[in-house]
Amino acid sequence: MTLALLYRELDKANIDLLQRLRQGQFLTVQELNRLVDATQYWLADLSDEDANERGSSNVIDIKRIRIRRKSAVEETKSVSVATQAIRLRYMADYLEFLATYMGAALSASVRKEVAFESDRALKAFRAQIPPVSKRAKLGAREGLSKEDQDRLLKVIDPNSPDNPWERGFVRQRNWLIVVLLLATGMRRGELLGLQIRDLDQRLPKLRIIRRADAGEDPRRIQPNTKTNDREVELRPAIMREVWSYISRHRKKIKAARKYPQLIVGDEGQPLSLKSIDKIFVQIRAACPGLPVTLTSHVMRHTWNDRFSEQAELLGLTDAVEEKARNEQQGWADNSESAATYTRRHATRKGRELSLKLQKQLDVPEH
Known part of the structure; x- marks a missing residue:
């Protein structure tokens, strides 16, 4: 085969x-x-x-x-x-x-x-063969390393000569897609379900809302929000980029004015789930050194890894960290989903603890 x-x-x-x-x-x-x-x-x-x-x-x-x-x-x-x-x-x-x-x-x-x-x-x-262990959990999907995050953002920068897209609108839109996924940890379905009215015009915030069988959505397979409705705060600089995309790029596509969705194709129709998959295939082709498993969902894993690192730096207790993460990701208070998305951080902490234990051993040199 x-x-x-x-x-x-x-x-x-x-x-x-x-x-x-x-x-x-x-x-x-x-x-x-x-x-x-x-x-x-x-x-x-x-x-x-x-x-x-x-x-x-x-x-x-x-x-x-x-x-x-x-x-x-x-x-x-x-x-x-x-x-x-x-x-x-x-x-x-x-x-x-x-x-x-x-x-x-x-x-x-x-x-x-x-x-x-x-x-x-x-x-x-x-060099691109993924490491595999006898244990099933090893080799499972993790977030991007800091180095890979930097390489990803560099190659998709709208002004980068390595950017794989030709049209200015597509470059700006795809850059915004990746930035929003990395910044919020939302799923691709949640991103594609975002409507302009979900953006707060006074504060750097957006609302992620579940809309089942939305009449204003022309897509045959409508992206759905799996988690609870929630409000997500953005850095002002990122929110300015969102409004800039709307006023300077999306607005120029006349057909897009018929639809409330934030992310649209260059023909004006709301972007599909498959289109997001294609964007990440194109990114991997433009930057071969990135993990071959790179998909939009890896952005969610990456956000959770970064969240764990920041929670550790802030000295949050496990209970506070768990509650904060569940709120930001739209999970129920008793959700166990965090374990799926924090594998890289847990692996790193496990290695650090293991090495500290080894230091306590009195092993003579030969």
Whole structure:
């Protein structure tokens, strides 16, 4: 199945791997990153939509490659981390074998060049294999590290040369999407359900409200708020960016005036759940070093990690921290959801405590 996935993705990109190797060329890092992205999904959930039409050229435009999902469920379904790791290892070993085998028929100089290029590319490819432990909880989804958060914000900056989107409205809107997800920890469905009237015009606040089967929502699958209604306060600078997006960018799209939703597409329609998924696929393609598991939901995990760190710095008791988190995330007072979203912080604290315990051991050096 892994090799079937490999050749299916290469075929969609119009890449003849054997012919490429006969010409003394290996897959590029960008092409390998596309394979990395595909290994996250069930094979049945990957379609052939948007595949490049066959032609004489072996050059592919990475920006045109999209992975289509068959459903627009609240959270993108993917294989387990262990399954993805196995797929990547099999692909890496197979590609390494094939490069060596086909290289044997090339001239010495070309063979040396292929070996160098394949070694470099596969090193970057293997670096993206997620760590997996025998224990199920290890390798589960966590928030982004501070370094990855910085890289994410840098690449999606509307003025960044690495920004993957061309139109100014799309750049500004997508930047705002990521910033709001990171700043509030809301779900993508909650973000897409936000209406302009949910924004406080006097204070830097917004309201997250449950609206089931909203008549003003034209989307076939309406984003829903799973948690309780709540009010979220924003930094004034972020709130100014929200109003700036409305007055300087959204307002220019005449069709958008018919809809109350804050986040719309460039044709004016409220953005769909699948569109959010595509945005994060495009971000991963533009910044290959980011985790291959990066989705909008990872922003929620990231917010909770940062919340834990700040609660620790403020010296909050566990009870106060739990109550504050539940209120901010719209969870019930007795909710156990926090354990799902604080894994990175708990892991770090566990390591620190373990090392402190080890310091108490009287272990002689030899």
